[in-house]
Amino acid sequence: MENVSERVSSLAISQTLAMSQKSRDLQEQGVDVINLSVGEPDFNTPEHIKEAAIKAINENYSHYSPVPGFPKLLKAISDKLKRENNLEYGTDQIIVSNGAKHSLANVILSLVNKDDEVIVPAPYWVSYVELVKLAEGKNVIIETSIDSDFKITPEQLRMAITPKTKALFLCSPSNPSGSLYSRNELKALAEVVANSGVDMYILSDEIYEHINFVGKHESIAQFDFIRDKVIIINGVSKGYAMTGWRIGYIAAPKWIAKACNKIQGQLTSGASSISQMASIAALNVETSDISNMVSAFKRRRDLVVKLARGIEGFKVNEPEGAFYLFPEVSKFFGKSNGDITINNSSDLSMYILNHAHVATVPGSAFGSPDYIRFSYATADEKLEEAISRMKKVLDQLK
Secondary structure, three states: OOOOHHHOOOOOOOOOHHHHHHHHHHHHHOOOOOEOOOOOOOOOOHHHHHHHHHHHOOOOOOOOOOEEEEHHHHHHHHHHHHHHHHHOHHHHHHHHEHHHHHHHHHHHHHHOOOOOOEEEEEOOOOHHHHHHHHHHOOOEEEEEOOHHHHOOOHHHHHHOOOOOEEEEEEEEEOOOOOOOOOHHHHHHHHHHHOOOOOEEEEEOOOOOOOOOOOOOOOHHHOOOOOHHHHHHEEOOOOOOOOHHOOOEEEEHHHHHHHHHHHHHHHHOOOOOOHHHHHHHHHHHHHOOHHHHHHHHHHHHHHHHHHHOOOOOOEOOOOOOEEOEEOEEEEHEEEEEEEEEEEEOHHHHHHHHHHHHEOOOOOOOHHHHOEEEEOOOOOOOOHHEEEEEEEHHHHHHOO
């Protein structure tokens, strides 16, 4: 008899992973599926990073690592933050974890008590609200739309803050929308938090930092007046094409780093020793690999925006970072093709998967039910074929 905890029962299954699994199931049946549901670069890890991992294996880095991370990696992260972001963080303010999702979980469990409120702008990455549930906190959703490029305003934030507010999630560049906040926009939000009179914190998810098409990455931690209220969450997965290496990190006030170290010591201990050594190579070496990858993503962004705007019923903006398109699709709701009726974005994603054999993710997974997300982290010709297939089956809805 199943008797799982209420904690587990309250959690939703990740729809991004679920759609990816459904596409794999069809592929195993021999169906030619183009999977645009997965959020990872299609590039291989650069050679110098792989060589560092092989070297670590040969040098027998096969033992337990320190819970917060190898000192060499903590130093590499500290140096990176100073070099690239002009931010001063000591190695005692940094904790390395098993991916950025693990870093986020550590922070939420360190900060949020039962019934604490966490402000989450929608669309949001799928795990934000579930991690808050896990900590028995309450999600306070701020809705945005394509008309505002999916960004919250200072007034929206001000109205959402209450005496129970404990944290605000910010993700820039964003998953799923690809939107990013300018320096002035971040400063305005930081001023709202600083002047709120509430002891609250900003969880700044910067995992897509390097995939930025408009200029230098801006972190809300750059403002001295709010620095001690900011926790940066980052990692090597997206910018260095290292999703499977599972290395994320936080940079935070010392007391938060200490709390995350305590939790991680009980749950997982230190992250993979080999992956940590590879990450040192990623962070320490100036390389053209990142710029080449970003150039490819920008070219693909331009391609998919142009092609998607050719689909009647899609409302499309131009993302400034990451590698996702998040079109508004509500014009398809209520339309039918034979005995199939589209009632919502979940229906639409399943219709596209079953008829066009293209895997997308419904916007309901991200708190924005009038949208769908698809990744353009794949070859140009696959993107052209995928959007051609989508257009063909969507034109059949009447």
